[in-house]
Amino acid sequence: MTQAKPHPSTHAPKIMELQDVWKTYHLGDADLNVLQGINLHIKKGEFVAIIGPSGSGKSTLMNMVGLLDTPSRGQIIIENTNIAKLKEDELSKLRGKKIGFIFQQFNLIPTLTALENVMLPTIFQNMPKDERLKIATSLLTRVGLQDRLDHRPGQLSGGQQQRVAIARSLANNPEIILADEPTGNLDSTSGVAVMEMIQELHKEGKTIVLITHDPRLVKFATRVIHIQDGKVEKETVN
Amino acid sequence: MFKDYITLALNAVLRRRKRSILTLLGIIIGIAAVVSLITLGQGLKNSISGQFNALGSDKLIISAKGDSFSIGLSTDAVKITSDDLHIIQETQGVSHAAGWIYQSGKIEFNGNVRYYSVSGYPLNKEETTLLWQASNYKLLTGRLLEEGDTYKAMLGYSYTNPEIFGKALELGSKINIQGQDFKVVGFWDKTGSPQDDQGIIIPYQTYEELFNKHDQLGIIIAQVQSGENIDTVAERMTKELRKERKVSEGKEDFSIQTPKQLGAAFGTVIDMVQVVLIGIAAISLAVGGVGITNTMYTNVLERTREIGLLKAVGAKRKDIIIIFVLEAGLYGLVGGLIGLLLGTSFALIVEAAFHAAVGPLLDIQIDPYLLFGALAFTFILGCIAGITPARQASKLSPVEALRYD
Ligand SMILES: Nc1ncnc2c1ncn2[C@@H]1O[C@H](COP(=O)(O)OP(=O)(O)OP(=O)(O)O)[C@@H](O)[C@H]1O
Ligand SMILES: [Mg+2]
Numbered sequence: 001m002t003q004a005k006p007h008p009s010t011h012a013p014k015i016m017e018l019q020d021v022w023k024t025y026h027l028g029d030a031d032l033n034v035l036q037g038i039n040l041h042i043k044k045g046e047f048v049a050i051i052g053p054s055g056s057g058k059s060t061l062m063n064m065v066g067l068l069d070t071p072s073r074g075q076i077i078i079e080n081t082n083i084a085k086l087k088e089d090e091l092s093k094l095r096g097k098k099i100g101f102i103f104q105q106f107n108l109i110p111t112l113t114a115l116e117n118v119m120l121p122t123i124f125q126n127m128p129k130d131e132r133l134k135i136a137t138s139l140l141t142r143v144g145l146q147d148r149l150d151h152r153p154g155q156l157s158g159g160q161q162q163r164v165a166i167a168r169s170l171a172n173n174p175e176i177i178l179a180d181e182p183t184g185n186l187d188s189t190s191g192v193a194v195m196e197m198i199q200e201l202h203k204e205g206k207t208i209v210l211i212t213h214d215p216r217l218v219k220f221a222t223r224v225i226h227i228q229d230g231k232v233e234k235e236t237v238n
Numbered sequence: 239m240f241k242d243y244i245t246l247a248l249n250a251v252l253r254r255r256k257r258s259i260l261t262l263l264g265i266i267i268g269i270a271a272v273v274s275l276i277t278l279g280q281g282l283k284n285s286i287s288g289q290f291n292a293l294g295s296d297k298l299i300i301s302a303k304g305d306s307f308s309i310g311l312s313t314d315a316v317k318i319t320s321d322d323l324h325i326i327q328e329t330q331g332v333s334h335a336a337g338w339i340y341q342s343g344k345i346e347f348n349g350n351v352r353y354y355s356v357s358g359y360p361l362n363k364e365e366t367t368l369l370w371q372a373s374n375y376k377l378l379t380g381r382l383l384e385e386g387d388t389y390k391a392m393l394g395y396s397y398t399n400p401e402i403f404g405k406a407l408e409l410g411s412k413i414n415i416q417g418q419d420f421k422v423v424g425f426w427d428k429t430g431s432p433q434d435d436q437g438i439i440i441p442y443q444t445y446e447e448l449f450n451k452h453d454q455l456g457i458i459i460a461q462v463q464s465g466e467n468i469d470t471v472a473e474r475m476t477k478e479l480r481k482e483r484k485v486s487e488g489k490e491d492f493s494i495q496t497p498k499q500l501g502a503a504f505g506t507v508i509d510m511v512q513v514v515l516i517g518i519a520a521i522s523l524a525v526g527g528v529g530i531t532n533t534m535y536t537n538v539l540e541r542t543r544e545i546g547l548l549k550a551v552g553a554k555r556k557d558i559i560i561i562f563v564l565e566a567g568l569y570g571l572v573g574g575l576i577g578l579l580l581g582t583s584f585a586l587i588v589e590a591a592f593h594a595a596v597g598p599l600l601d602i603q604i605d606p607y608l609l610f611g612a613l614a615f616t617f618i619l620g621c622i623a624g625i626t627p628a629r630q631a632s633k634l635s636p637v638e639a640l641r642y643d
Contacts, residue, residue, distance in 0.1 A: 068550060068636045089554040096552015107547045107640065111253040116245070121551035123242045172552070 021074035052227030100169030104181035139167035159190025247565035262573030264526025269577025271519035277585040281602035290501035331471035336365030337455035346414035358445025380424025391420035534627035546639025555632040562628030570620020
């Protein structure tokens with residue numbers, strides 16, 4: 001394991017920590033250990049890239065970091081709280097407030113307009129309607145879709161859909177943005193645009209966790225965690 | 239916040255219009271049936287009670303025993319006679335009474351033969367007036383029958399138009415009843431009941447000879463003196479008639495009813511018919527509810543990824559349940575709305591048809607409570623139908639749901 005070099009954000013507070021996290025799937029008689037004792041932390045303001053070959057457990061790891069899944073063993077600590085102690089609804093609440101997701105498949109709701117899709121996360125946060133509308137509109141403007149507010153996902157290109165998803169991930173002004181292969185379904189031009197936007201968010205102070213198997217993307221990150229067979233193989237700092 | 243849930247749910251319903259309509263067939267049919275049946279039934283009751291109220295609440299109707307439907311038709315089995323009329327007239331509290339008889343007769347005019355009800359009315363002025371009041375007839379043209387009339391007839395409104403015999407009858411026309419020519423002396427106005435509008439009245443004595451029915455009456459109307467309690471008079475009359483007809487209590491072969499009771503009796507029959515039909519409609523609604531549950535399961539399955547996404551962006555179980563229950567409720571509501579429109583239109587069409595064909599026998603009122611109630615009911619039915627699928631949706635694990643395709 002390579003020791004991390006000192007970095008500007010080294011002294012920033014940890015916002016999340018994974019301690020000896022295991023994920024085991026029971027498939028018939030066999031046990032499949034997808035994550036095997038992962039230890040990692042994420043500090044405020046970092047841009048962490050998690051890279052590894054297909055099937056190495058990156059998405060499984062992201063689900064843990066995103067509070068979408070719970071470990072079979074080990075602990076996930078977010079702001080001094082062990083999430084194992086939280087109920088499902090408390091996890092939802094925390095997720096809604098603290099974490100924005102960008103998926104490879106965009107995961108937009110096809111029946112809603114771009115604007116409605118971006119407003120979706122705010123529905124569950126008791127925000128006044130006009131404020132939510134203002135936020136969603138300004139976020140879509142920010143990703144360059146101000147004249148596509150009423151388009152449905154089917155009427156948008158892949159790159160535009162991912163930009164809507166980026167706007168949505170920001171709706172509740174979360175601390176952490178989790179992006180799982182955000183460029184995986186995009187052509188290279190759109191991919192570059194999306195990565196530039198994510199980089200922009202990092203510059204504004206958001207903590208970014210990017211999951212990818214594409215080595216070309218790690219240049220955007222401040223720290224790179226290499227995953228292999230459900231274990232942290234090495235960490236490098238850019 | 240709640241509005242957003244509704245937007246989400248409504249969106250889901252509207253985006254799947256074809257499936258929605260199929261799902262809603264049960265609810266649509268059920269609600270259309272309930273609304274039109276209740277509206278029509280109520281309309282029928284309104285006009286029937288209106289008719290009976292027109293009789294006045296101070297008259298007793300005496301007929302040979304039978305249910306409400308066979309008043310006056312049972313003349314062959316159990317008879318009411320002039321002796322009964324006499325007893326009734328003499329009963330304390332009765333100011334006067336009159337009876338008439340009727341049966342179907344062969345009517346010929348303009349070379350056409352038809353069969354209509356012919357009534358024999360007394361010619362005495364006081365009795366005629368009482369019967370006219372009770373029948374709710376109003377003179378249109380000509381005059382009523384008078385003492386001394388023999389082969390004179392009064393006809394209902396229908397005879398003034400050419401539909402029945404291919405030619406309209408007029409005052410002075412000769413009409414053949416049971417092989418005898420009668421001179422038309424008057425017409426009464428439209429009543430709203432086709433039987434009444436097609437009625438024919440001839441003098442009682444002429445009727446006796448013509449139909450060879452002697453000393454028989456179909457119905458007797460007794461006018462109760464003002465200030466007398468109608469129920470007390472009815473009781474007294476029952477006792478007198480029992481004595482005269484030699485029947486013991488509980489075995490009466492005659493019946494005495496007030497117009498209110500008669501109206502209520504008809505109302506009860508309509509209620510019973512309605513209950514049965516609404517029961518059938520309820521089955522249709524239950525089927526509709528099951529249909530919604532089914533569709534919601536399909537929707538939940540289809541939108542598994544969306545549910546995962548909702549959870550990822552912070553939706554709690556409760557939020558998911560509300561969204562899907564509301565969606566199911568909206569299915570119900572939309573079905574209810576369509577059913578309501580169909581049911582109300584149907585009732586209005588039937589009313590219009592009745593008015594055109596028969597006259598104002600149906601008096602429909604669109605009841606806002608019924609409309610609102612039907613909508614509330616279908617919404618709640620939909621919500622209930624959606625609970626199980628919604629709970630299932632809320633229990634999906636976000637990871638599993640997001641992986642689903
Ligand atoms: N629910 C599950 N049940 C069984 N096995 C699972 C489940 N989820 C993931 N796996 C297995 O875990 C392993 C890691 O999956 P994961 O999706 O984390 O890989 P990944 O690194 O994201 O791969 P890719 O780059 O292809 O997206 C795979 O072998 C996968 O088959
Ligand atoms: Mg993956």
